[in-house]
Amino acid sequence: MDRLPEEVVLHIISFLDILDIVNVQSVSHRYLLLGRDNALWKTETFSHSRAEALRRQRHLLNAQDSRLSELRNAFSALPGGDLTPLDVALLRGSPQPRASSDPQAEARTQRHRALVNWEPDYAYEDFDYYEEYIHRHGPISLGWLKDSKHARSETGSQAEATGLATLSESQSERPAKVVAPLADGSISIWDIGPRSAYSSSSRGRLVGQSKRGLLTGRPESDITENHTMMTETGAVESVAVDSTSQKGYFAVQSLLQEVDLTTMQLVSTKQYPFPITALSEANGQSPITVGTNNTVHLYDPRDPAFITTETATSGELIGGSVYSHATLAQPGSLSILHHDSTSSDDSSIWVAGRFTSLLNYDRRFFPRLRGTLHSGARIASMAFSPFNVVARELDLVRNPDASISSLLEARSHPGPTILAAAEYKGKGSLELHNVSSGSSYQNRQTASASKLLSAAPHGGRIVFSDGDGNLKWVEKDGFSYVRTFNIQPPPDAAGDASDYGIWSSTASEMPGQGDIVQKILPLKAAASTASDNRADINQSNLLLWTGDGALGMLGFGYSDALGVDDDWHDAVEARAQTVEQRAKEDAERQYGMAMRRALERNADEVRFVRGLGMMR
Structure with missing residues (x-):
């Protein structure tokens, strides 16, 4: 051979x-x-x-x-x-x-x-x-960052994550850390970089943490006030991280807090007249776009004039500020995009939200509106993709008259294309808007029966999340189905359907039950070096931030997405366990699940009878 x-x-x-x-x-x-x-x-x-x-x-x-x-x-x-x-x-x-x-x-x-x-x-x-x-056919594994939701639970604080961003190491484009503000007003950093053969530490470990109340300015003991300030606005795009300067920008109600992620110290505070609902990316080369409920502003951390702790009131805004701003005709900006690095136009700003159009501003002549793209749907999030939108009539399978050369010619033109997760008349709408040609495609029939929350390119597919807790992958055409994964664990096969039927009010209180994915962040795979003939596979994972405040990583394979344990460790541990030990553990697990189902049925019966007015 x-x-x-x-x-x-x-x-x-x-x-x-x-x-x-x-x-x-x-x-x-x-x-x-x-x-x-x-x-x-x-x-x-x-x-x-x-x-x-x-x-x-x-x-x-x-x-x-x-x-x-x-x-x-x-x-x-x-x-x-x-x-x-x-x-x-x-x-x-x-x-x-x-x-x-x-x-x-x-x-x-x-x-x-x-x-x-x-x-x-x-x-x-x-x-x-x-x-x-x-990615298309392998098993899906979902791992949760350590203490991402239940950190400091012994103190009674609400420590669920209220945002998500990634931090790259110097001279590397691959994100190595996860930065998230918590509901107690603190900031936590987790390591998600590839594990080294010379290090025994695992991915997903907590490597940095600030004091509680850092972002809110409240005492650490004021748990209720910290939680209210961090969760009242409910903004999804509330964190922007500049990996070059190691700075993080966090939206807390109407405050924009700049934090040095190396020392975990507050650098500056900027107050806006309305609650902040969206932040753009921070790359250190252009100002950050700040979207409030009614306005759009530019914030340049390089300009000392922008760094101020003085309070800007709505009266100053109406009367005219020294720095220009854009006023929204309809309130509710939820997502802001800057042109990606693959485009020659680096001055474009896209704003979308609860209004039915995508607004395009020119940073050079801000707040002049360059143009709009009508959608008709309410957009929850946007992401850039490098591929082009191909017209439906060029489908070689459904249209026998279409030629291969025409299809290849249409694909030869790069994007960028805006992927939008939206809601249209109560149903999910996956939208593809080509910035260069202005062509668009909306999938409002087969995307989802519930609102779409986030969308992102993932390899040769598009991944998006909906209000039912599903992660769905489709082809680049936006409608050809690939696969689906639900982050909610299915009911145990040994249980009956009544545990999770219409009478079950406790199912939403179980871990993972009733949860949704608010934000998806794809991770780039590490490039191969000159001494390595191949790049490691299975590194294009997805970072997830759920509505329940948990942070997780979704990967593909039989091992945990975070790779907490080495394969050899799992094999040795499996051989070390005897048949009797495994049987005992399985019996204990089944007994615990059976007792839980019994208690849930009893609680459901009590709630049902109380609802009929037969108990007081």
Whole structure:
């Protein structure tokens, strides 16, 4: 085998199952590289995709007898079915252009069109299909940062997180730490950087913490007041971190607090006339955009004139301030974006929120409004993506007249594209707005039955969260389904449905039950060095901030996303446990869950009878 050319070995490997291909990587360094061949895993990823499954289904339906096709079309047209209009269109199909009289040649042509139409990698992207396959089909693991929610619980303080941001190390773009303000007015920092082989410490550990009341200016003992000040506004984009200067900017009601994250000391305070509802990113090269409930301001920490502790009242604002500001026609800015580094235009500011349009300001002529993009929905969050929005008529599967060259030409134009998580008439709306061309696409049919809270690009997919606690991944087109994960743990298989039915009022009090993801922050994978022939996989994880104030990391694989324990440690511990010990632990766990279900049923019965007025 060592004498065979790589092309021949790859052809042999392509006949193996997925698990066998993974095991081949352990043979030698050569087979490690061959087992992660990008073209090989591109084929495997497409073969297991929903797009290929629909193509095969369509091919089989077209190969049926004409009389069966007429019966199928008549059945799909019956009212009251569970089929969506898209399913009906796919089942009925449309006449595909025949490549030749040879059925096999025609099948190859249609498969090639489906592959080109599905490809998530664009010409200007560096794509790893092995990692993409893991993210699409591998098991999902969710780990929570240590003491992110229950820190200092012994003192009775409310320590849930009220925001989320990442802090990168010097000369590195990959975030290495998580910065979050807590409801007790303090700031905590967690380490999420890759573990070193020379260090026994685990990821997710708490590495920095300030005193309580630092952000509120209240005494540490005033727990109730600190909690009220930190949670009253309810802003999601309330933290901005500048990794270059190691400074953090935190919105607390109408105050903007600048904190030195190295010394955990308050540097400056700036007060605005209205509660702060959104902060832009802080990169040290441009002013921070501050959005209040009714206005939009610029804050430049490099300008000493901006650093002031004097109180700015609404009277001063109405009368005219020395620094310009923009007044919103409708209140409620919730998300602010600056143009990303891939764009030549670095002066654009996008503001969205409870109003139905995306506002575009020019920093050079602020507060002049450069333009707007009408959405019609109320936007909760925005994120930039480098890919372009492709028109629906260029879909090679649903439109037989579309050419491959036209699709590739449309994809060759880079973005940026604004991904918006929104709500439209009570349902979730995933929106893609191309900044350059002005083209847009709104998925308001299949995104979610509840409001979308956050959206972000994740590899070759788009990930977003909704009000039901779901994380959903779709293709770059914004509607092709990939997978779903719910952060709420499912009920135990041994229990009955009544524990989590309409009578269960205690389910929301259980850990993870009724929780939602307010913010998603994708982590960049570490780049490979010159001495390393490959980059580590499974590093493109997602940071999550839930509505319950918990901070977690979502990864892909059988181990914990935070990698708290090493694999060898788990193996040694598993071998050390005897069969009797494992059986005893399993029995104790089942007994505890059974007792919990019994107490929940009893409490539900008491609440039900009280609601009928039969108890006082």
